[in-house]
Amino acid sequence: MMNDFLKIYPLSLIFFFCLLRLGAQEQVLVETESFHQKGGWVIDQQSFPVLHSSYLMAHGMGRPVADARATVKFPKKGTYKVWLRTKDWAPYPVGPGKFKLYVDGKALAPTFGESGDSAWKWYSGGEINVEKDSVELVLQDLTGFNGRIDAILFSNGSDAEPPNELVALDKLRNELLGLRAGLKEMGDFDLVVVGGGVAGTCAAISAARLGLKVALIQDRPLLGGNNSSEVRVHLMGDLDKSYYPKLGRIVRELDNGDPGNGNPNAKEYGDARKFAIVKAEKNLSLFVNTHVYQAETENNIVKAVVGRDIETNQEKRFTGKYFADCTGDGTLGFLAGADFRMGRESKQETGETLAADKADDFTLGTSNLWASLPVDSVTTFPETPWALTFSDEYHIDEEQSDWQWETGFGNFNTITEAEQIRDHNLRAVYGNWSYLKNHKRDKYDKRDLAWVAYIGGKRESRRLLGDHILTQMDIQEGKIYPDATVTATWTIDLHFPDKKNSLYFPDEEFFAGTKHIRVAPYTIPYRCLYSRNINNLFMAGRDISTTHVAFGSTRVMRTCGMMGEVVGMAAFLAKEHQTTPRGVYEKHLPEFMGMIKD
Amino acid sequence: MKTKFYYGISLFIGCLWLTAVTAQEKSEKYTVSEAGEAYPLVLVYDRENDPAYFFRDIFTPVCLDSVCKPVRIKLFWDLLGNYLRYEVPADEPLTKLDHEEFTPEDHAQLQAILSNENSLLKDFKLEDLVDARTQHLSDSVDAVTGATKNTVKSEVIEGALYTCYTLWHLVHGPVMNEIQKISQTKLDNQMLHRFLRSANFHYVYFALDEVMDEGGVIREGFFPDVLIVLASDNVFAARHVWQRINLRYFAERKEQEELWRIFVHSPYTQQVVFLKRMKQLALDPRVVRLVTDYLPNLNNALFKQTLAVLASQDSLPEASQEQLIVYLTSTDKDKAEAVYEAMNGHAQLSENFNKQLGIYSKP
Numbered sequence: 011m012m013n014d015f016l017k018i019y020p021l022s023l024i025f026f027f028c029l030l031r032l033g034a035q036e037q038v039l040v041e042t043e044s045f046h047q048k049g050g051w052v053i054d055q056q057s058f059p060v061l062h063s064s065y066l067m068a069h070g071m072g073r074p075v076a077d078a079r080a081t082v083k084f085p086k087k088g089t090y091k092v093w094l095r096t097k098d099w100a101p102y103p104v105g106p107g108k109f110k111l112y113v114d115g116k117a118l119a120p121t122f123g124e125s126g127d128s129a130w131k132w133y134s135g136g137e138i139n140v141e142k143d144s145v146e147l148v149l150q151d152l153t154g155f156n157g158r159i160d161a162i163l164f165s166n167g168s169d170a171e172p173p174n175e176l177v178a179l180d181k182l183r184n185e186l187l188g189l190r191a192g193l194k195e196m197g198d199f200d201l202v203v204v205g206g207g208v209a210g211t212c213a214a215i216s217a218a219r220l221g222l223k224v225a226l227i228q229d230r231p232l233l234g235g236n237n238s239s240e241v242r243v244h245l246m247g248d249l250d251k252s253y254y255p256k257l258g259r260i261v262r263e264l265d266n267g268d269p270g271n272g273n274p275n276a277k278e279y280g281d282a283r284k285f286a287i288v289k290a291e292k293n294l295s296l297f298v299n300t301h302v303y304q305a306e307t308e309n310n311i312v313k314a315v316v317g318r319d320i321e322t323n324q325e326k327r328f329t330g331k332y333f334a335d336c337t338g339d340g341t342l343g344f345l346a347g348a349d350f351r352m353g354r355e356s357k358q359e360t361g362e363t364l365a366a367d368k369a370d371d372f373t374l375g376t377s378n379l380w381a382s383l384p385v386d387s388v389t390t391f392p393e394t395p396w397a398l399t400f401s402d403e404y405h406i407d408e409e410q411s412d413w414q415w416e417t418g419f420g421n422f423n424t425i426t427e428a429e430q431i432r433d434h435n436l437r438a439v440y441g442n443w444s445y446l447k448n449h450k451r452d453k454y455d456k457r458d459l460a461w462v463a464y465i466g467g468k469r470e471s472r473r474l475l476g477d478h479i480l481t482q483m484d485i486q487e488g489k490i491y492p493d494a495t496v497t498a499t500w501t502i503d504l505h506f507p508d509k510k511n512s513l514y515f516p517d518e519e520f521f522a523g524t525k526h527i528r529v530a531p532y533t534i535p536y537r538c539l540y541s542r543n544i545n546n547l548f549m550a551g552r553d554i555s556t557t558h559v560a561f562g563s564t565r566v567m568r569t570c571g572m573m574g575e576v577v578g579m580a581a582f583l584a585k586e587h588q589t590t591p592r593g594v595y596e597k598h599l600p601e602f603m604g605m606i607k608d
Numbered sequence: 609m610k611t612k613f614y615y616g617i618s619l620f621i622g623c624l625w626l627t628a629v630t631a632q633e634k635s636e637k638y639t640v641s642e643a644g645e646a647y648p649l650v651l652v653y654d655r656e657n658d659p660a661y662f663f664r665d666i667f668t669p670v671c672l673d674s675v676c677k678p679v680r681i682k683l684f685w686d687l688l689g690n691y692l693r694y695e696v697p698a699d700e701p702l703t704k705l706d707h708e709e710f711t712p713e714d715h716a717q718l719q720a721i722l723s724n725e726n727s728l729l730k731d732f733k734l735e736d737l738v739d740a741r742t743q744h745l746s747d748s749v750d751a752v753t754g755a756t757k758n759t760v761k762s763e764v765i766e767g768a769l770y771t772c773y774t775l776w777h778l779v780h781g782p783v784m785n786e787i788q789k790i791s792q793t794k795l796d797n798q799m800l801h802r803f804l805r806s807a808n809f810h811y812v813y814f815a816l817d818e819v820m821d822e823g824g825v826i827r828e829g830f831f832p833d834v835l836i837v838l839a840s841d842n843v844f845a846a847r848h849v850w851q852r853i854n855l856r857y858f859a860e861r862k863e864q865e866e867l868w869r870i871f872v873h874s875p876y877t878q879q880v881v882f883l884k885r886m887k888q889l890a891l892d893p894r895v896v897r898l899v900t901d902y903l904p905n906l907n908n909a910l911f912k913q914t915l916a917v918l919a920s921q922d923s924l925p926e927a928s929q930e931q932l933i934v935y936l937t938s939t940d941k942d943k944a945e946a947v948y949e950a951m952n953g954h955a956q957l958s959e960n961f962n963k964q965l966g967i968y969s970k971p
């Protein structure tokens with residue numbers, strides 16, 4: 011859509027358009043993620059596909075976070091109307107995410123974040139009088155309970171509410187921030203890897219070590235995805251059962267030992283180790299904080315991707331010969347028009363005994379892990395009427411979370427409702443913790459929340475379809491195809507809402523159960539690792555070409571990492587032979603397998 | 609039996625026991641036989657002379673291969689056989705494999721293990737645990753699932769596996785059934801009234817099952833108790849009642865007013881539950897007024913659901929209609945639209961309301 015916009019309005023026209031508007035009205039737009047001092051506020055980009063922007067959030071686990079500050083230049087002095095784009099994230103009936111905005115030391119009259127309305131909207135902040143060239147803005151969090159704000163707009167000359175509808179809002183952002191006008195070319199690469207989880211990181215390292223010029227684009231400040239200290243999931247899947255001992259070497263380098271899930275010590279997850287290994291690769295350029303939201307394609311070939319810095323909003327364009335979708339969500343494939351599947355297939359469709367009776371949009375859920383730690387003295391935690399309600403009859407008597415804290419299951423869409431899922435997880439965590447602190451004081455008086463993830467750990471989103479779609483039969487019959495690559499060992503591990511949790515929170519489950527179907531080590535064909543209809547697109551990680559059932563086993567991170575290693579090798583060969591990912595399979599398979607086996 | 613010999617794991621419960629003994633409360637001794645062995649089970653009454661709880665003194669060997677050590681412990685259950693707590697004599701403390709005494713943390717963990725009716729210990733055979741222990745149970749299970757590690761760890765105390773296993777099966781064994789049988793013989797209306805007003809949710813559900821039939825019809829004399837459950841902190845029990853209770857109890861103004869009072873004081877999630885069924889009630893005009901008076905306190909979601917309750921009424925008092933009309937011209941566009949959507953086409957509206965609906969233009 012941005013693309014169309016560019017086509018219709020060449021740059022000069024945008025400029026003209028801006029001037030025209032400025033003649034009638036001055037507008038200053040401040041994206042809060044660009045506040046130069048964040049204080050204790052954090053940047054959240056997880057809803058970019060829905061909001062087309064990142065936002066700032068006060069994630070203080072119930073303690074107000076330090077102020078965020080920005081200095082904003084004004085083109086003209088005078089009276090401005092102030093608008094804040096925000097929401098009440100837990101309007102049951104009124105949420106806790108309250109905050110104030112100070113302009114040059116003076117608080118605007120309204121308190122924001124407590125409107126009782128969960129939609130993102132513009133709220134009036136009244137009027138200010140600008141007497142200098144610039145003003146100082148301060149965001150003051152009042153509760154530490156996830157108040158959030160997307161943007162602040164100052165306008166003079168009109169009282170009209172700013173547009174809230176996406177197309178108009180995009181246009182406004184583009185004009186006022188000069189997004190497209192400031193777009194930077196980041197270079198031309200042999201392989202552009204989008205998504206820096208374990209799969210993407212391994213793919214980028216693997217290709218770079220083979221001499222390809224590689225870009226690795228990650229939309230968080232850290233590498234590792236679910237294995238980073240922002241999510242804290244430990245690596246599973248065995249490396250030592252591999253048919254090809256060569257695979258897994260990069261995964262081993264990244265592996266920081268096993269701290270379990272949700273360990274309160276962030277250092278256990280080896281963020282620094284991952285960075286160091288990536289930085290050491292001379293052919294690899296790492297771009298963190300960059301969310302890819304657009305793909306330029308021609309004749310089913312991706313030519314370039316465009317990302318936006320989640321903090322500065324700098325637009326960046328990357329051109330490349332080959333691309334790898336390691337976003338987990340299958341976002342690049344989706345943007346490029348790749349065939350994909352989301353949800354469960356039916357038994358009839360796949361012939362899998364573990365498939366659903368009817369196809370549906372059920373997916374495994376998303377987790378926001380958390381942990382508490384003992385403290386020296388008695389501490390308190392407020393009552394949380396806006397959160398899920400617990401009682402003696404039902405609460406979760408745990409000092410730390412594990413994988414079972416999970417929301418989704420077809421109640422919510424993991425991509426378009428990522429924000430709601432995260433918020434539901436927070437309402438479960440805070441509601442339960444509040445119950446424990448206030449009603450189980452013997453056990454919890456001297457414990458405090460040490461960490462609650464605000465980045466959701468996603469399990470299942472889109473699965474991009476390749477020339478082969480891995481099935482339960484492939485796994486259980488241990489089929490070895492000629493292009494057998496990665497060896498996988500994890501059980502078929504398909505979660506469902508915990509029965510008791512369903513009873514107490516019907517359609518609002520946040521706790522999971524599973525049944526592990528054991529498997530013998532089996533292999534994943536290379537054909538699951540490239541798109542069947544986008545000719546230069548690879549994929550690795552949880553978004554590869556499998557059925558929902560098979561995904562239940564392929565999705566663990568050591569296995570995902572090995573997929574990345576294979577994609578790096580395939581990209582190398584594809585470039586060598588001037589061919590496509592499919593060409594590697596069709597014309598150079600012996601050479602490719604030789605590389606994997608050697 | 610002297611109290612000072614008992615190490616109470618919970619101070620509060622310990623006090624209860626103290627009062628019980630010092631006040632010389634009445635108790636009854638039953639003899640229960642289990643697997644060919646007979647043992648005494650004691651029912652203790654409270655000061656009001658109502659049955660309060662059961663206990664059993666246990667002296668049992670806990671064996672590992674041929675090595676056995678005796679464990680002396682007193683186990684307590686509520687009147688429905690739900691485990692409450694344990695006590696051990698101060699001079700015969702619980703010990704672990706290496707003869708180390710239980711620490712306060714071990715006691716807390718044992719209490720947690722015994723309180724968990726769904727413990728994994730339920731399905732494990734002792735042999736499985738022995739085998740598993742020698743193979744580092746938690747590690748090997750963890751190779752299969754990250755979940756099980758924590759679970760298994762919390763099921764046993766290191767070095768006291770057999771104690772945990774033996775006690776769990778004693779606590780959750782046939783004794784529960786025996787207790788229920790005895791309590792059944794004591795069951796009368798007074799006990800049911802007591803149960804419905806109890807903080808013990810097991811009692812509440814048990815009594816609800818007794819006093820409310822499938823059609824939600826309540827045994828004579830129990831409606832006030834059921835209302836207490838409906839208004840209680842336990843949102844789950846309240847929801848349970850509201851989803852089942854026969855709505856004929858809310859046909860009259862007095863009960864409707866009471867219902868609305870409970871609604872206003874309920875947590876949000878419970879309010880949502882209330883509104884779902886309230887649509888089926890023909891509300892007294894004065895209650896409709898209470899509802900429309902309350903509209904300004906509601907967020908958009910509840911506002912819409914409450915409008916649905918109003919829209920389902922055959923007719924609305926004039927004053928309530930006037931209150932609704934005001935929203936049509938409100939600056940809050942969502943509320944205006946909600947009123948329009950809910951009320952447009954309602955058969956029994958005033959002329960003015962219909963006129964205003966006609967004028968209203970959607971944003």
Ligand SMILES: Cc1cc2nc3c(=O)[nH]c(=O)nc-3n(C[C@H](O)[C@H](O)[C@H](O)COP(=O)(O)OP(=O)(O)OC[C@H]3O[C@@H](n4cnc5c(N)ncnc54)[C@H](O)[C@@H]3O)c2cc1C
Pocket residue numbers: 204205206207208209210227228229230234235236237243244245246247271300301302303336337338339341342376377412413467468469550551552553565566567568570754
């Ligand atoms: C709570 C939980 C417990 C789990 N338990 C285990 C376990 O015990 N062991 C195990 O091995 N696996 C486990 N899994 C599964 C495993 O974590 C995932 O399947 C795995 O992370 C997939 O790896 P990935 O690299 O494909 O994706 P991810 O880890 O999801 O990484 C993808 C990365 O791409 C980034 N990204 C997404 N979109 C864009 C974009 N448009 N532009 C730029 N960057 C983007 C994301 O921010 C993310 O960092 C668990 C998952 C969860 C949530």
